[in-house]
Amino acid sequence: xxxxxxxxxxxxxxxxxxxxxxxxxxxxxxxxxxxxxxxxxxxxxxxxxxxxxxxxxxxxxxxxxxxxxxxxxxxxxxxxxxxxxxxxxxxxxxxxxxxxxxxxxxxxxxxxxxxxxxxxxxxxxxxxxxxxxxxxxxxxxxxxxxxxxxxxxxxxxxxxxxxxxxxxxxxxxxxxxxxxxxxxxxxxxxxxxxxxxxxxxxxxxxxxxxxxxxxxxxxxxxxxxxxxxxxxxxxxxxxxxxxxxxxxxxxxxxxx
Amino acid sequence: xxxxxxxxxxxxxxxxxxxxxxxxxxxxxxxxxxxxxxxxxxxxxxxxxxxxxxxxxxxxxxxxxxxxxxxxxxxxxxxxxxxxxxxxxxxxxxxxxxxxxxxxxxxxxxxxxxxxxxxxxxxxxxxxxxxxxxxxxxxxxxxxxxxxxxxxxxxxxxxxxxxxxxxxxxxxxxxxxxxxxxxxxxxxxxxxxxxxxxxxxxxxxxxxxxxxxxxxxxxxxxxxxxxxxxxxxxxxxxxxxxxxxxxxxxxxxxxxxxxxxxxxxxxxxxxxxxxxxxxxxxxxxxxx
Numbered sequence: 346x347x348x349x350x351x352x353x354x355x356x357x358x359x360x361x362x363x364x365x366x367x368x369x370x371x372x373x374x375x376x377x378x379x380x381x382x383x384x385x386x387x388x389x390x391x392x393x394x395x396x397x398x399x400x401x402x403x404x405x406x407x408x409x410x411x412x413x414x415x416x417x418x419x420x421x422x423x424x425x426x427x428x429x430x431x432x433x434x435x436x437x438x439x440x441x442x443x444x445x446x447x448x449x450x451x452x453x454x455x456x457x458x459x460x461x462x463x464x465x466x467x468x469x470x471x472x473x474x475x476x477x478x479x480x481x482x483x484x485x486x487x488x489x490x491x492x493x494x495x496x497x498x499x500x501x502x503x504x505x506x507x508x509x510x511x512x513x514x515x516x517x518x519x520x521x522x523x524x525x526x527x528x529x530x531x532x533x534x535x536x537x538x539x540x541x542x543x544x545x546x547x548x549x550x551x552x553x554x555x556x557x558x559x560x561x562x563x564x565x566x567x568x569x570x571x572x573x574x575x576x577x578x579x580x581x582x583x584x585x586x587x588x589x590x591x592x593x594x595x596x597x598x599x600x601x
Numbered sequence: 602x603x604x605x606x607x608x609x610x611x612x613x614x615x616x617x618x619x620x621x622x623x624x625x626x627x628x629x630x631x632x633x634x635x636x637x638x639x640x641x642x643x644x645x646x647x648x649x650x651x652x653x654x655x656x657x658x659x660x661x662x663x664x665x666x667x668x669x670x671x672x673x674x675x676x677x678x679x680x681x682x683x684x685x686x687x688x689x690x691x692x693x694x695x696x697x698x699x700x701x702x703x704x705x706x707x708x709x710x711x712x713x714x715x716x717x718x719x720x721x722x723x724x725x726x727x728x729x730x731x732x733x734x735x736x737x738x739x740x741x742x743x744x745x746x747x748x749x750x751x752x753x754x755x756x757x758x759x760x761x762x763x764x765x766x767x768x769x770x771x772x773x774x775x776x777x778x779x780x781x782x783x784x785x786x787x788x789x790x791x792x793x794x795x796x797x798x799x800x801x802x803x804x805x806x807x808x809x810x811x812x813x814x815x816x817x818x819x820x821x822x823x824x825x826x827x828x829x830x831x832x833x834x835x836x837x838x839x840x841x842x843x844x845x846x847x848x849x850x851x852x853x854x855x856x857x858x859x860x861x862x863x864x865x866x867x868x869x870x871x872x873x874x875x876x877x878x879x880x881x882x883x884x885x886x887x888x889x
Contacts, residue, residue, distance in 0.1 A: 457706045460699075467850040468830075542714075554852025558832075560845035561710045566866065569842060570859060577855055 357387050357582030380409070380533060387519070387531040387579055392500070392590040394507040402508020406500035409533060410490025415501045417508040420478035433475035437463040437482045439497055445489045458494055465498045465518065465547040465557040471511040480510055491533035495520045498547050498557075503587050507594070514549035515587050516556055517580040521545075521572050523562055528572055530579055544572045548580040605826060613827055617812045623823070624653075629868055631819045634758070634875060638766040638883040646767025646798070648883070650759040652819060654749030659741065659759035661767045665788065666738035668729065676728020676736040680708050682743040682756065689748055704743070707753055711806050711835035711844035712760065722803035722843065723764070730772050735788055737769060750821040753833050757806035762880045764803060766887075768795030804837040804844070805873050807865040811853065816861060818868055829853075832861050836869040 376384055388409035396405035400416035407413075423434055439458040443449050462484065470480075482505065484497045495518035502516040522532035523542035532540065542562020548555055560569065605613070616622050626632070632653030641647035644660035651657075668675060682705040684697035692700065714721030728737040741763070743756045771794035775787040810820040810831040817824060825831075830849030837843055842862065847853075853861075 456702055460703055460706070464848065464850070468852045548855075549852055552852065553854055555847075555855055555858055556850075556852040558845060558847045558858060559710065560842065562714055562843070563837075564842040566840075566842065566862060569845075569862060573855060573858070 357390065357579060357586055378529060378533075379535060384527055384529050385575060387583070388533075390583065390586055392503060392587060394503060394590065394594045400504075400508070402504050402506070402510070404500050404504035404507055406496050406503070408490070408492065408496050408531070410488055411486075411493055411496045412488040412490075413484060413486050413493070413496050413500045415482060415484045415497065415504040417480060417482050417501075417504045417510065419480040419508075420475035420510070421481075423477060423479045427479075429477065431476045432472040433470075433477075434479040435463060435467050435470060435472065435482065436479055437466065437484070437501070439484045439486070441486045441489065445486045458497065461494060461557060461559065462498055462501060465516060466501060466505070468554070468556040469502065469512045469514060469516045469549055470505065471513065474511045480505075480508075489534065491535070491537050492520045492531050494518070495531075495545055495547070499583060499587065503590065506591055514551040514554075515584050516547050516549055517584040517587060518545065518547040518557075519576045519579040519583060521576055523564070523568070523572070528568070528575065530575055544569070544576065546573060546576040546580060548577060548584075550581045550584045605823065609823075610827060613824060614813055617815055617817055617824070620815075622817065624821070626819075628815055628817045629864070631872070631875070632821075634879055636758070636762050636876075636879040636883045637886075638762055638880065639887045644763075645769065646763045646765075648759050648762035648766055648880075649746075650755050650762060652751060652755050652758075653821065654747060655751055655755045656746040657752065657755045657759045658744045658746060659756065659763040660744075661760075661763045662740040662742070663767070663769055664738045664740070665730075665735055665772075665790070668733060668736040670733075672725075673733035674729050675725035676738065678713060678723055678725065678728075678739045678741065680705050680712070680741045680743070680760075682708065682745070684745045684748075688745050692745075704753060704756060707833060707844075707846050708743070708756060708760065708806075710846055711753075711757060711804065711833065714843060722761075722800075722837070724799070724802070727799070730788065731774055735772075735774075748822065750823075750825045751808060751819045754806050754808050754819065757804075757835065758876055761800060761803045761805065761876065762883065764798050765800040765880055766884065767798045769798065770794070771796055802837055804835040805869055805876060806833055806835045806844075807869050807872060808833040809861050809865055809868075811849075811851075811857075811861075816864065832858070832865070834862060834865040834869075836866055836873075838873055840866060840870075842866075 391407040393405045397403035397416045401418050403416040405414050437459050439455050482501050498518035521530045521544045522540035545559045547557040620628050635651040637649045640649045641660045645663045646661040649658045682701045684692040684701045686693040712722040771791040773789045809816040810828045812827050829851040833846050835844040
């Protein structure tokens with residue numbers, strides 16, 4: 346286990362339980378991935394709040410090559426055309442820069458990502474604390490390096506916290522790929538391309554609640570158990586990093 | 602949107618807690634399912650599925666196309682769902698669009714498997730005709746005619762039935778030699794011989810709706826309005842999980858997620874059998 350508090354940049358990885366990485370049939374032998382990580386080791390996470398000064402709250406996240414900015418605006422008055430609502434609305438939108446992907450302008454599935462982002466966050470926000478108004482969450486993927494959606498979700502919940510939107514807990518998200526018989530956590534683009542299945546979990550550690558879970562590919566039940574356990578553990582550690590990022594920001598004297 | 606009074610809400614919730622729902626069902630039993638196949642003559646395959654008040658139509662259209670350069674040996678499948686405004690006024694304009702894209706994305710996740718094709722209900726390599734040159738493009742279109750809850754399961758069942766109703770015309774390659782490299786090979790589409798589609802791997806989707814502490818299958822619209830969250834799990838005949846997606850804002854405890862998966866697995870065995878016999882009955886009726 347490589348994560349020890351105090352090292353920079355901080356990494357997080359789920360505790361490898363009794364199960365050692367099985368004989369991998371994947372890329373290299375002896376359980377090392379193309380970028381030198383172990384199967385159950387996440388990429389180094391760099392998080393920073395206050396990336397955009399014009400926004401109510403914002404955050405920047407960099408997980409390996411995946412770089413994301415999220416800005417949060419509001420709560421502001423809902424559009425006139427919308428019906429009266431005694432709970433607040435959450436509006437999420439995910440977009441890719443044209444240069445985010447290898448082939449220009451191929452950032453895919455924005456619409457789906459936006460709806461998953463919405464579903465992952467709405468359970469964490471106290472929507473009744475801002476009736477009749479809308480909070481906008483805009484995510485921009487500057488570089489897509491794999492596991493984009495979980496990075497967007499974690500970064501968005503940090504940005505919401507930075508904006509002072511009331512939440513039950515921070516939402517941490519981690520994804521996992523199933524490649525052949527082995528599970529690899531926090532996959533990079535190359536691994537995602539060859540994956541047989543993927544599992545993404547978003548989790549609020551303090552309340553122990555899964556806000557969103559998306560699985561595709563072919564999974565046996567024990568494998569889902571194992572994958573979920575790995576993701577839960579990684580989410581808990583990621584949430585710790587997110588929390589310390591917020592604390593740092595609050596402690597440091599504001600530069601003006 | 603369903604407007605329910607406090608009394609009605611309590612009645613629904615209380616019924617679910619006591620394992621007796623408003624229409625007399627138990628928590629884990631389905632409404633009667635009725636399937637018709639071959640309802641759209643223009644399509645290669647089609648089916649209409651009615652589960653209680655929910656009524657959906659799925660059609661399969663096959664066209665010859667060029668395979669993706671990244672996957673030369675595979676055909677293409679796309680799923681499109683239309684929530685018609687005739688079903689409910691809230692589907693008008695943008696309201697239907699959001700739901701349609703969400704349903705289509707969920708179906709894609711549940712039926713088409715992972716990137717490498719593992720767990721896919723449709724074997725994409727069986728759609729290839731000439732590698733890198735010609736393949737079948739399958740267009741799966743779903744239409745919600747009337748909605749009374751549980752749309753995803755109904756659409757999944759309709760697509761399964763429509764696929765088993767699908768006959769792809771036999772294609773003879775006339776001139777597929779290396780001399781004309783780069784050109785499209787000439788093909789002859791037979792209008793007499795049809796190849797049946799293997800649908801044994803197509804999973805079924807089971808949605809468990811969580812109301813209070815309990816979960817129910819095949820929720821009606823009234824029951825769905827009371828849900829805290831819902832989990833749609835697609836399971837194939839082998840009992841493998843091919844896709845999973847969660848709806849509803851409220852979070853659930855990880856142990857409940859695992860419990861829901863095992864409940865869905867039990868329910869699915871029965872559901873697959875019911876669907877298969879209904880599909881077989883519908884096919885038999887059509888032939889008469």
